[in-house]
Amino acid sequence: MFFINLQKVIFAFKIIKFRAQTAVQTDERLRHTNEFIQGMQVLKMYAWEYPLAKLIHKIRSEEMKYLKPASYIRGLFMSFILFTTRLGIFLSCMSHVMYGGKLTASKMFFIVAHYFILRQTMTVYFPQGVAQVAEAYVSIKRIEAFMKIHETSIGDPSVLDPKNTQAIFRSVTPNDLLSVGALLQKGVFMNNIIVKYGDYVCINDLTANIVPGQLTAVIGPIGAGKSALLNTILGELIPSFGDIKVNGIVSYASQEAWLFSGSVRANILFGEYFDRIRYREVVTVCTLIRDFTLLPFGDRTIVGERGASLSGGQRARVNLARAVYKKADIYLLDDPLSAVDPNVALQLFTNCITGYLKSKAVVLVTHQLQFLQSAQQVIVMEDGNILGRGTYNELESSGINFTRLLHTTPVPVTETYSEPPEPRLQPRSLSLVGKQSSTIIPEEVDEIRTYGKMGSYVYKEYIKSGGNCCVILIVTLMFLFTQFFASGCDLFVAKWAQLEEKRASLGTAESLGFWNVLTRKDCILVFFILIMGDATFAISRSFIFYSVCIRAAVRLHDRMFSSILHAKMTFFHTNPSGRILNRFSKDIGAIDEALPSSLIDTIQICLNLVGAVIVIGVCHYLLIIPTVLVIVMFIALRNYYLRTSRSVKRLDAITRSPIFTHINATIQGLITVRSEGKESILLEEFDELQDIQSSAYFYFLSTSRAFGYWLDIICCCYITTVTLFYTFTEIEGEGPSTGLAITQAIGLIGVFQWGMRQSAEVESHMTSVERVLEFIYEVEQEPPLESTPDQKPPPSWPKYGKLEFQNFSLRYDVVGSPVLNNLNITIHPREKVGIVGRTGAGKSTLISSLFRLGYESGLLLIDGIDISKMGLHDLRKKISIIPQEPVLFSGTLRYNLDPFDEYHDGLLVAALVDVEIKVAVINGAACLKLIISEGGQNLSVGQRQLICLARAIVRNNKILVMDEATANVDPTTDFLIQQTIRTKFKHCTVLTIAHRLATVMDSDRILVLDAGNVVEFDHPHILLQNSDGLLSQLVLKTGTSMAKQLKKTAEKSYSQAKSDTYEGDDEMDLDQSNSRKQ
Known part of the structure; x- marks a missing residue:
């Protein structure tokens, strides 16, 4: 026993190793799963379900590679429970007999009782304790590593290098302001600061003061370091040289x-x-x-x-x-005007930034250059360098190449603006x-909570996921044979003791009938064969059983991931990511590890129970009566307990989802939370959510302990009954049988209680299977990804890119009101169409309709083919999109451009060079190995947008959709993107949603939407002839000078379009003339 337990300790170290490796892969799987959930809409638009599912499958396979051996070790532990006790009895009896001792009933009873008492401790509790200590060790080490990560100290004096007292960050709290009073001027004071992010210099030698009553505008191309400047003021980035003092309360509006x-x-x-x-x-x-x-x-x-x-x-x-x-005293606004239309941007700048906040120190990062003349200070940045600082007029006359950023003439925003009417509240x-x-x-819906008894379909689905009928039959037979040999060992040791007693008293064993043919050596051999059979079947059974459970866990995970991947977008709008992630973390974790251990325990103990009842019945049939009564009482108590336990366990699972959601949301907005000083509020909210979850878990533990207490009471009554029965009943010559019956009864004390607990655990863990099945069967799925053979479009489709909306409406929900109302428009091949309208007009929804992301009615034809009849992938792969919120996934730059691995490196690099990604221009193909962090956080929003443009160039489709793609880029980059589109997508149909009217004023036509309806649709020059039209109103809101330039652009585009039309007609007439001559 000591040697075997020494082996278990050795195995425990193996478990620690495998568990640590499994945890790394689990973290990786959950990280990627969370990324996909966050970017699911873009993922669907790109038709990237298959490569991303392949990635998750690969990570899951790696996770299973380490989980399998750990599970097999647990299976060995379970096998030891069965045969180590009997092996100890065999070795003790054999040693005693071989050395000339007499195996009497009293000695056999002592040996058997001794090992049965040790069995629960040495083969159940000890290995379980070792395994749990191993699990706890891995968890503690992971928590320790996390706790050792350097923490920020925002708001406290920070000195990076004690020898360098120049690098100082100081944020003054309200209490500081009260104590210092008027001696301390509010604002931000920077002196020769140099800020680095890793080895990259974000800000190089900036000296500037930002004081109350002053608007400071920060401009520059993407990746210039504008957001880094705000993060430095917030204390998220610490200067490596120079000093910065932030005196006053800071408020921050993030770019995203x-x-x-x-x-x-x-x-x-x-x-x-x-x-x-x-x-x-x-x-x-x-x-x-x-x-x-x-x-x-x-x-x-x-x-x-x-x-x-x-x-x-x-x-x-x-x-x-x-x-x-x-x-606050200082307001940091990171490009808040880019995501709104020009009219709203003008109102925000006039009423809010230069109106409501006029007495405050305001830092405005912007690409809306028409507002610069209203700023008291302009900081121009490029690649972390400060190109210039001063007023707009000073920078224009300074000789700095400042105006190259300006492709539109900035105008005073107060030129034609009138105050809006007083709102009616x-x-x-x-x-x-x-x-x-x-x-x-x-809106977000409450998580479904199941009530009542666990449905039998849950068990059937779990078993079906583990294997076919043949596999299940083999596992069942293995369990039965294992218990057959185990019970055989128990019965044979009693017969051996009887044989030894008869031989000792009579000198012969004739009275034993069949058993008289067995010599002492034969008995040893038979006992050894029974133990070897028990050990062989126990180990084989454990390996096969865990293999089946692992297969079930893998299939359930894959089916749930597939269901989520193909779910309609409504599901993601109404279910927070934490709720979805809870299924992939806690529930899948329970199915992976906790459920198999509890299930094999339960099955094994049930068979042990049957075997013990048979053995006790063979020893004396009258003992079957109290044994059966005890079993009935146990089952009744278990059912009573489960009615509470099931509900409490479901409540435990449901209360965990808000914690995941809260943590996820907090991490996404961490800079905002810190800047607003709301850490304590979110911590309090987290504590409340954790308290609720802990309460549910405490109830679960309490009910479990109460259940165990009553099990102990019943077991004690049962042992008393068996002992009194043999005390007051004289059964002559049945000493070994009596000893066997009592030892079996004693063994049932622990077996009964543990078995009932484990069966209840199985029921509790099956709630995880139930929750996974909810996502597999109850989540509404999108139409098929692939077309049926008769509906599959031609390989060259779409050849022209013609779009026809016929009585088309779209809603996000089956019962919701339409978001787009009865559209009847036609977009011609190669036509460049701008889509404008007020915020919430339905512009992005129109784009969603092309990708079939909602519930549509009516017809939407592309090149005359009804897209509702074809598979989603056949549709979505043929439309390129640059989304409103650029989404990147962790991995290499190459993976983010071409996850299918369809294109060669040269083409990918050429696309990156076309959009002027500097790392591609400098490093060539080596740039494809650039690592993109989670969500692309190591790149600016503008850089992410350029990568999305490169994706579109690589796909080279006939239809391109741009959903406010230039909202977060500077005018230079905007101009670059427009030039790239005109060149690379010259022969494509292009739909552009833009808040900058300059982006779309040279379009062939502009579609004006309002509240989901088409208000205007024609060439912008024609629409501008109607002074009461919505487009005319939007143009006028940009200011007189800007409006003139926009009208000029539209007129020039209209003249060019007419010229192209005439040339096209002349060429057509010439072709027809030549054909007549021929």
């Missing part, structure tokens, strides 16, 4: 709007005290009043995770409103409840 799953009002207040007057002022200057009237519950509407129920412009304005509502409340909006995506 960060919203959490709550109401619009909660997102704006973000823990601040609700001041009715200030709140009214902020939502007014942030132009949210009209949006509140459209939202179904006004500002109390739940925005969903990451603001799923709001448009991009609405998210940006709520994000800005949160920063403005906070009473309901006097009694600021909830602003309005009519049901047609543009609202379904």
